[in-house]
Amino acid sequence: EVQLLESGGGLAQPGGSLRLSCAASGFTFSNYAMTWVRQAPGKELEWVSGIRSDAGSTYYADCVKGRFTISRDNSKNTLYLQMSSLRAEDTAMYYCAKGYSSGLTGSPPDFDFWGQGTLVTVSS
Amino acid sequence: DIQMTQSPSTLSASIGDRVTITCRASQSISGWLAWYQQKPGEAPKLLIYKASSLERGVPSRFSGSGSGTEFTLTISSLQPDDSATYYCQQYKSYPVAFGQGTKVEIK
Numbered sequence: 001e002v003q004l005l006e007s008g009g010g011l012a013q014p015g016g017s018l019r020l021s022c023a024a025s026g027f028t029f030s031n032y033a034m035t036w037v038r039q040a041p042g043k044e045l046e047w048v049s050g051i052r053s054d055a056g057s058t059y060y061a062d063c064v065k066g067r068f069t070i071s072r073d074n075s076k077n078t079l080y081l082q083m084s085s086l087r088a089e090d091t092a093m094y095y096c097a098k099g100y101s102s103g104l105t106g107s108p109p110d111f112d113f114w115g116q117g118t119l120v121t122v123s124s
Numbered sequence: 125d126i127q128m129t130q131s132p133s134t135l136s137a138s139i140g141d142r143v144t145i146t147c148r149a150s151q152s153i154s155g156w157l158a159w160y161q162q163k164p165g166e167a168p169k170l171l172i173y174k175a176s177s178l179e180r181g182v183p184s185r186f187s188g189s190g191s192g193t194e195f196t197l198t199i200s201s202l203q204p205d206d207s208a209t210y211y212c213q214q215y216k217s218y219p220v221a222f223g224q225g226t227k228v229e230i231k
Contacts, residue, residue, distance in 0.1 A: 035220070037168075045160075045168065045211055047220040059218045062125075095167055108215040110158035112179065114167035 002026040002113045004096050009118030012086050016122070022079040022096030022115055030054070030074035033103030035111060036081050038092035038120075048094070049081065053102035064090075086122045093117040126150050126214050130223035138231045143199040145226045147212035152192045156216040159188055159197045162225075163208045171210075172197065204230055 008020040022034070035050040049070040050059045058070050069082040079096050095117045099109030127150040137143050147157065155175040160168040170179045172188035175195055185200045199206055207230050212223040 037222075044225045045162075045213075045222040047213075047222065050218070050220065061219050097168075100173060107156075108218050108220045110170065110173045110213065110215050111160075111168075112170050112173075114169070116167055 002098065004098065004113060004115035006094065006096050006115045006118035009094060009120045011121045011123065012083075013124055014087060014122055016086050017082070017084040018086065018120060020081040020083065020094055020096075020118055020120070022081075024077045024079065024098070027098065027113075029072075029077040031102055033099030033101060033109050034072060034079045035097050035099060035108075036070065036079075037095045037097055037111075037114075038090075039095070039117075040089075040092040043092075046092070050099075050103070050108055051079070052104060053099075054104065057103070057106065059108070083120070086120075088122050091120060091122050093119050125219055126153060126216065126221050128212055128214055128221045128223040130210075130212055130226050132226060133224065134227045134229065136229045136231050137202050139202055139204060141202045143202050143206075143228060145197045145210055145212075145228075147190075147195045147197070147223050149193045149195075149214055149216075153214045153216035155191050156214060157188070157190070157195050158213045158215065159186075160211045160213065161206075161208045162211065168211065199228075202228075202230070206230075 036048040097111035098113040159172040
């Protein structure tokens with residue numbers, strides 16, 4: 001059974017940092033692209049960042065480019081999102097999701113499994 | 125960047141009704157479109173991929189169609205469990221984009 005378990009969310013001050021983790025199990029993690037999607041309270045889904053199966057390419061939404069860094073450790077079956085220079089508008093539930101493909105072609109995948117999310121609140 | 129626009133934002137229908145949600149892309153995405161269902165407090169769930177392929181385990185009352193810039197998600201006979209918000213997503217190119225969502229309510 002595929003499982004994705006996010007952790008690392010919490011309260012951060014504006015300008016602060018947080019590191020999110022997503023522990024994956026039930027599939028061959030190194031074969032699939034992964035992504036982070038967020039959802040502000042009562043709002044729509046917003047794609048944040050994606051990474052190829054081999055970590056050879058990473059992709060970012062303009063609103064987080066230069067502030068967030070996605071990475072993965074295929075030996076630990078874990079996806080990460082390092083968030084810095086946090087803003088109030090980064091407050092959201094952050095979901096990790098498994099891509100339907102490796103992403104090696106350079107095109108994004110659709111997402112067939114999602115974690116339950118970790119809540120990030122940016123406030124002073 | 126490709127923008128996705130869904131309509132309507134909200135719809136109310138009765139059990140057994142046929143329901144259609146539309147998603148438009150700002151430029152052609154061929155068939156690289158997915159549909160997700162999200163219930164309150166839950167993560168999104170993949171329903172349809174490649175515009176019209178039904179994800180395994182999803183009831184056959186859900187179907188998708190379209191290509192290029194216009195797509196539809198149809199629920200052939202609305203059931204109580206279908207009360208949720210539905211999102212389309214383009215995956216033709218980065219940045220990935222979701223529609224703003226359509227909330228389906230049961231009358």
